Amino acid sequence: MIATLIDGIVQGLQLSLMAVGITLIFGLGGVLNLAQGQFAVVGGIVAALCINAGLHPLAACALGVLGAGLLGLVVDRTLLIPAYRSAGEERLLLGLLITLGLSFVLNGFLDYEYSDVSLSLRLATPSFDVAGITIRTASVAVAAIAIVAFALLFVFLKTTLLGKVIRSIIQNEVGAGLCGINPGRIRTLIVVLSAMLAGLGGIAQGLFSSLGTEMGNGLTDYALIVAVVGGVRSINGTLAAGVLLGIVNAFASYYVGAYLTLIILLGTAVFTILLRPAGLFATGS
Amino acid sequence: MKTSRYFVEYLTLLLVAVLLALVPLGLAPLGPGGGDYYLRLATMMLIYMIYTVAFNIIFGHTRQLFLCVGALAGCSAYVSVVLVMRMSFSPWASIPVGIAFAAILGGAFSYVSVRRGLGVIFVGIVTLVFSMIFGNLILGLRVWTNGETGIETRNLRPEALAPGLESYYVILGVLMLALVFYHLLMRSRAGTAFRAIADDEFAAELAGIDVTMYKVLAASVGSALIGAAGAVYAYYSGYINPTVYGPVSVDIAVLVTLLLGGMGTLLGPVIGGVLFAVLDEAVRPLGRLNVLAYGVLIVILVIAFRQGLVAMLRKLTKVRIP
Numbered sequence: 001m002i003a004t005l006i007d008g009i010v011q012g013l014q015l016s017l018m019a020v021g022i023t024l025i026f027g028l029g030g031v032l033n034l035a036q037g038q039f040a041v042v043g044g045i046v047a048a049l050c051i052n053a054g055l056h057p058l059a060a061c062a063l064g065v066l067g068a069g070l071l072g073l074v075v076d077r078t079l080l081i082p083a084y085r086s087a088g089e090e091r092l093l094l095g096l097l098i099t100l101g102l103s104f105v106l107n108g109f110l111d112y113e114y115s116d117v118s119l120s121l122r123l124a125t126p127s128f129d130v131a132g133i134t135i136r137t138a139s140v141a142v143a144a145i146a147i148v149a150f151a152l153l154f155v156f157l158k159t160t161l162l163g164k165v166i167r168s169i170i171q172n173e174v175g176a177g178l179c180g181i182n183p184g185r186i187r188t189l190i191v192v193l194s195a196m197l198a199g200l201g202g203i204a205q206g207l208f209s210s211l212g213t214e215m216g217n218g219l220t221d222y223a224l225i226v227a228v229v230g231g232v233r234s235i236n237g238t239l240a241a242g243v244l245l246g247i248v249n250a251f252a253s254y255y256v257g258a259y260l261t262l263i264i265l266l267g268t269a270v271f272t273i274l275l276r277p278a279g280l281f282a283t284g285s
Numbered sequence: 286m287k288t289s290r291y292f293v294e295y296l297t298l299l300l301v302a303v304l305l306a307l308v309p310l311g312l313a314p315l316g317p318g319g320g321d322y323y324l325r326l327a328t329m330m331l332i333y334m335i336y337t338v339a340f341n342i343i344f345g346h347t348r349q350l351f352l353c354v355g356a357l358a359g360c361s362a363y364v365s366v367v368l369v370m371r372m373s374f375s376p377w378a379s380i381p382v383g384i385a386f387a388a389i390l391g392g393a394f395s396y397v398s399v400r401r402g403l404g405v406i407f408v409g410i411v412t413l414v415f416s417m418i419f420g421n422l423i424l425g426l427r428v429w430t431n432g433e434t435g436i437e438t439r440n441l442r443p444e445a446l447a448p449g450l451e452s453y454y455v456i457l458g459v460l461m462l463a464l465v466f467y468h469l470l471m472r473s474r475a476g477t478a479f480r481a482i483a484d485d486e487f488a489a490e491l492a493g494i495d496v497t498m499y500k501v502l503a504a505s506v507g508s509a510l511i512g513a514a515g516a517v518y519a520y521y522s523g524y525i526n527p528t529v530y531g532p533v534s535v536d537i538a539v540l541v542t543l544l545l546g547g548m549g550t551l552l553g554p555v556i557g558g559v560l561f562a563v564l565d566e567a568v569r570p571l572g573r574l575n576v577l578a579y580g581v582l583i584v585i586l587v588i589a590f591r592q593g594l595v596a597m598l599r600k601l602t603k604v605r606i607p
Contacts, residue, residue: 032406079588082587082588089348089404089405089406092404092405092406093350093405093406094587096350096406096409097540097583098583098584098587098588100537100583101579101580101581101582101583101584101587102580102584103580104537104576104577104579104580104583105577105581105584106580107576107577108573108574108575108576108578108580111573111576112577115573221417225414228410257425259421259422259424259425260425262417262421263418263421263422263425266414266417266418267418269410269414270414270415270418273401273403273407273410273411274397274401274411277401277403277407
């Protein structure tokens with residue numbers, strides 16, 4: 001029972017890592033990134049390749065995260081430019097379609113080139129006992145990664161000037177522009193940051209079980225659901241939604257089976273959009 | 286000489302009908318084996334054209350991003366097939382039930398999203414999520430749907446829908462009906478409303494157009510067409526499972542087809558359908574790389590070629606192409 005709860009929380013944290021990137025890019029750039037899961041897979045596969053090449057796993061993971069960030073940089077500076085040039089619904093639509101196409105490109109390429117590569121990181125001690133409950137070391141590691149990443153993100157957004165700038169753009173892009181902020185460069189930064197967070201999520205997946213090239217779409221789907229339930233503009237909401245859905249996912253798969261679980265999660269997403277479009281945890285409206 | 290206002294449209298419809306009707310004759314010299322293969326491809330092309338005509342009404346004209354074309358088609362198909370299997374309906378009686386089901390479902394999505402004031406992106410997410418729910422429901426309701434294994438429809442189908450020349454012309458008939466219906470819809474009051482909504486929804490509302498009503502109308506009519514194509518496909522292909530109605534097999538193809546041909550045009554889905562069929566066949570030898578090819582195609586189309594072929598031809602030839 002408690003083991004399931006812990007499993008759920010950890011999985012939720014991992015999902016939040018993936019989803020917060022969607023939230024950030026949507027909030028700041030007005031683009032709904034449908035290739036987020038693919039960014040995670042790229043990060044994981046780069047790490048796996050580095051490990052195969054004989055690198056230390058920690059260094060390999062760092063390179064994996066950087067690789068995902070680099071991909072984010074390239075995508076932001078090339079493919080997304082036409083989307084940024086337009087505004088409003090047009091930008092949303094363009095961004096959606098471009099990232100959809102991008103997810104296909106990445107899926108196809110990874111499946112073709114690296115279908116036999118997968119990332120599975122094994123820690124020295126697989127599990128330990130606390131008060132009679134067996135806890136996997138991997139769970140602790142994933143939770144630690146996620147919590148540290150989120151803590152850094154919060155500190156960055158709340159205390160630094162750059163963080164303030166970012167929040168001001170999320171609130172009002174035009175207003176921020178009038179205050180002399182160049183949204184373009186901040187946007188690039190955020191896309192890179194989001195891609196790196198996704199890469200971290202991919203590596204967490206590798207710690208948890210294993211990450212293969214075919215998992216991109218699944219990860220995107222989960223991240224999208226979490227981002228939507230959290231309200232696609234709120235980072236706190238995303239974190240809360242990730243943990244909540246992680247717990248629901250863990251318990252539901254335990255008691256009612258995989259298909260129904262996914263339907264429950266998807267149903268939650270639909271009802272959030274319909275009933276509380278600002279997110280499940282949004283205050284006021 | 287005074288020609289009809291819609292002379293160009295009539296001429297186009299006639300040309301499309303004649304040209305598509307001649308396709309099997311062109312394939313005949315390929316011999317019985319190769320001919321069958323290409324005839325199947327041509328028939329599939331027609332089915333995707335029907336999907337695209339419907340998607341054009343929903344997305345091209347009223348800007349409702351329905352990423353559940355496959356799921357709607359699948360709903361209709363499964364309703365129809367299960368009715369035939371379990372309740373011993375005849376296929377011809379069960380197809381309309383499937384169509385009605387899809388139409389109600391599509392209309393309901395549209396009504397709810399208009400009422401809740403969802404933007405295009407949220408309509409996209411809700412319908413995409415519905416696609417995923419559909420896939421999982423089919424997998425979960427194993428007793429009725431046979432899950433991943435799918436249902437053999439070979440023994441259930443009417444003779445007219447068995448692969449061959451007859452089914453090609455039956456499906457071509459459905460496509461032509463869809464196109465004629467599209468033309469009639471666009472020249473009616475609804476067409477004017479659709480154009481106004483596509484230009485500026487807010488202004489349309491202010492001009493006294495009942496936006497909710499016309500959006501729901503477009504969604505239900507389009508979903509009904511999708512349902513028709515989906516149910517016909519279920520019998521034609523002889524086999525259905527959740528994957529053949531998945532977002533990757535249907536929605537992406539339909540989106541690419543519409544972008545290729547041109548949104549909001551009569552001829553767009555037809556030209557796009559032909560091009561897509563050719564492209565699809567061209568990337569088939571790439572094997573697993575064809576997903577990559579689709580992706581590149583979508584990105585290029587979206588970035589550089591958003592107006593589609595019909596708009597380009599209009600500009601080049603200075604002829605009014607419907």
